[in-house]
Amino acid sequence: MHPSIYIALDFPNAEQTLSFVEENELAGSPVKVGMQLFYKEGPYIIEKLKERGHPIFLDLKLHDIPNTVHQAMKSLASLEIDFVNVHAAGGARMIEAAREGLESTSGKRPKLLAVTQLTSTDEMMLKNELLINETLENTIVRYAENSYQHGADGVVCPVHDIRKVKQACGSSFITMTPGIRFKQDEANDQKRIATPTEARNEKADYIVMGRSITNAADSKQAYQQAIKEWNANEK
Numbered sequence: 339m340h341p342s343i344y345i346a347l348d349f350p351n352a353e354q355t356l357s358f359v360e361e362n363e364l365a366g367s368p369v370k371v372g373m374q375l376f377y378k379e380g381p382y383i384i385e386k387l388k389e390r391g392h393p394i395f396l397d398l399k400l401h402d403i404p405n406t407v408h409q410a411m412k413s414l415a416s417l418e419i420d421f422v423n424v425h426a427a428g429g430a431r432m433i434e435a436a437r438e439g440l441e442s443t444s445g446k447r448p449k450l451l452a453v454t455q456l457t458s459t460d461e462m463m464l465k466n467e468l469l470i471n472e473t474l475e476n477t478i479v480r481y482a483e484n485s486y487q488h489g490a491d492g493v494v495c496p497v498h499d500i501r502k503v504k505q506a507c508g509s510s511f512i513t514m515t516p517g518i519r520f521k522q523d524e525a526n527d528q529k530r531i532a533t534p535t536e537a538r539n540e541k542a543d544y545i546v547m548g549r550s551i552t553n554a555a556d557s558k559q560a561y562q563q564a565i566k567e568w569n570a571n572e573k
């Protein structure tokens with residue numbers, strides 16, 4: 339296992355998820371649980387993954403009014419997971435409310451990440467659909483600064499923006515980067531992708547890998563390949 343590589347367990351149910359981790363001998367490896375799995379199974383799947391020693395990033399990307407996010411984070415904090423997140427676009431007060439909700443737990447507080455811009459967003463979509471007349475890079479850095487100033491421990495961002503985010507928010511501000519693909523893989527719906535090697539070179543703290551591992555003919559081997567790339571250029 340590698341502490342910096344989170345495997346996105348985007349499966350439809352607990353049975354398929356637990357078979358996947360068992361068949362590929364992934365007990366103890368960091369995993370990301372997203373909407374598909376959590377909406378189906380709820381806290382049960384978190385309990386089962388914790389029993390197997392997995393560090394957990396619960397990727398639900400909360401985005402609502404501050405009071406709702408505050409109360410939701412209080413509930414999520416009781417799961418004693420490692421990371422949870424919100425959309426940075428929810429704004430300063432919502433991010434503060436999320437942090438306050440997490441701090442109400444008596445157990446270990448999950449770290450709070452804010453999603454800057456999704457790795458499926460490109461410049462064209464930003465301008466034409468989201469009507470943001472700034473570059474993607476400026477938007478991501480500004481959202482990261484706002485998140486940092488209002489209580490987030492880090493951001494979810496594309497690999498390409500890590501350096502600027504760290505310059506603006508400091509090197510200990512966490513960067514969790516999805517959109518990771520091996521060189522030969524399809525991008526699928528992702529617009530801003532990078533290899534594990536590129537992520538490591540850009541000094542990502544963590545990477546998220548889903549389909550490049552879960553859809554591989556040999557998932558165990560694919561995970562080992564990710565670890566190999568990551569370790570090849572040790573910081």
Ligand SMILES: O=c1ccn([C@@H]2O[C@H](COP(=O)(O)O)[C@@H](O)[C@H]2O)c(=O)[nH]1
Nearest residue numbers: 346372455456457516517546547548549
């Ligand atoms: O900007 C973001 C934020 C979250 N994700 C999530 O990461 C995984 C990526 O899966 P792949 O199969 O490796 O593309 C997925 O669960 C997303 O919900 C993201 O891709 N981009």
